[in-house]
Amino acid sequence: MAEAKKVRIATCSLAGCFGCHMSFLDIDEKLFDLLAWVEFDRTPLTDIKHCGPCDVGLIEGGVCNAENVHVLKEFRKNCKVLVAVGACAVTGGIPAMRNSVELRACFDEVYHYGVGLKNGMIPNDPELPLPFDKVHPIYEVVKVDYCLPGCPPPASAIWQFLTDLLAGREPKLAYESLHYD
Amino acid sequence: MRRIWALSMSLKPSFSLDGQTLAFLSGQTIMDAALAAGVYIPHLCHHPEFKPHGSCKLCTVKVNGRNVASCTMPAAEGMVVLNDTPELNEARRALTQMLFVEGNHFCPFCEKSGNCQLQALGYFLEMLSPHYNHFYPQREVDGSHPEVLLDRNRCIMCELCVRASQDVDGKNVFALGGRGVHTHLIVNAPSGKLGDTDLAVSDRAVQVCPVGAILKKRHGFEVPIGQRLYDHKTIKDVQTGDGHG
The missing domain is CATH 3.10.20.740 (Ubiquitin-like (UB roll))
Structure with missing residues (x-):
C-alpha cells in the first residue's frame, strides 16, 4: 500500500527568541508520532534556507526589519495555512518594548552609551537588514490564518493545535492552554 | 407560610x-x-x-x-x-481586541498577568489575537510614588480608580483628561506626579485597578505565573463564585 502523502511543514523565527521552537520540541516523544504524519521543509531543524511549497507554515516572532518581511512573504506565498505562533508573532511581544523608544535612541544606547563601550559605532554594513522604527505582529504585514498565543504557547497547546489541524478539525484550545503570558 | x-x-x-x-x-x-x-x-x-x-x-x-x-x-x-449569544460575544471580543491595540498590553512582562481582568476576558471570549493594527501609543509611566507604580500603557480608562478615590477614599487623586484617542489618566497634583498626592498604598483606588496600570511596588511575582486568579478559573467562575476578583 502506498504511503499517504505527508503534510509538509515549515517553521522560522523572525524577531523572536526561538522559545516557541523550544516549546514545540517540548512535545517530546510525540515528535515521533508527528513525524509519521508530517515532513519538514525550511526549519532550524533541517537547515533548509528557503521555504518551498508547504501545507503549514509556523511563524515565531514579529517583524522588526526588512529581512523579516522577505522571509514572511516567502512563507505566505508558499504555505497554504500560515500560523502566528507565540506572543511576538501575535502582538510584537518583547521586541515591541522598543516601540516606545525612538530607533536612533535605541542604537545610541546599545552602541554608544552601553557600559564598557568606547568609540562606539552603529553598524551600517549594507548586508545588515534595514531595521524598522517599530516592531509589528505578522498579521499586520501578511494575511494570517491562525494565531496561537503564549510566551511561549505551551507544548500542550502546540500539540492540540497541530493534531486538530492535521485531523481537519477547527483548532480549539482548552482554557488552560490559551495564555498570553 | x-x-x-x-x-x-x-x-x-x-x-x-x-x-x-x-x-x-x-x-x-x-x-x-x-x-x-x-x-x-x-x-x-x-x-x-x-x-x-x-x-x-x-x-x-x-x-x-x-x-x-x-x-x-x-x-x-x-x-x-x-x-x-454568539453575536453579543463576538461584539465583546471585538471590543476587547480594540482595548488591547489601543494601549500597550504586553502580557509576558506584566506583573498583573494572570490576575488581569482584561486578559481574563480575552481568555473567556476565546480571543486568539488582537486582530486590529496596534496603535503602540506613547504613554507616560509614573514611578514617583514610593509605594505605587502608575503605568499608563496598561490603562483602559475604566475610571474605577477615579470613582474609588472620590467615593471611598475621599481623596480625588485621579481623573481622566483629554478627548477621544488622547484620553488619559491624570493625577491631581500641580506636578501631575503620583508622588505629590496624598494617595496611600492601602487606598481602595490602588486595589481596584482591573489591569496592571496601578500596581503596588515591591510585591512583584509574589504569586508565580501559573498559580494566579484566572490561570485555572474563568473570570465567569471567579465573579459569580467566591468573589468579584
Missing part, C-alpha cells in the same frame, strides 16, 4: 435573561439583578461597589431587540434580555 412566600415571589417584578426568569428589586439595573442571581454578564468598567460608568460596553445585552449597557439600564418588568 409557604404559600405566602410563593405569592410574594410571584408579585416581585421580573424579567427574562436568556430565557431564565430573574426577579429584581426596584432600582436595580440588569447587571445588579444578574450578579445577585449569579448570572455572569461580561464587564470591565463595572464593579458592584461603585456607581455604574457604562463606558467599556462589554456588558452590552440585547433588550427587546436593542443593544444597551446592562450596567446602566434599569431592570423593568417583562423585559426580554439576551446576554450569552
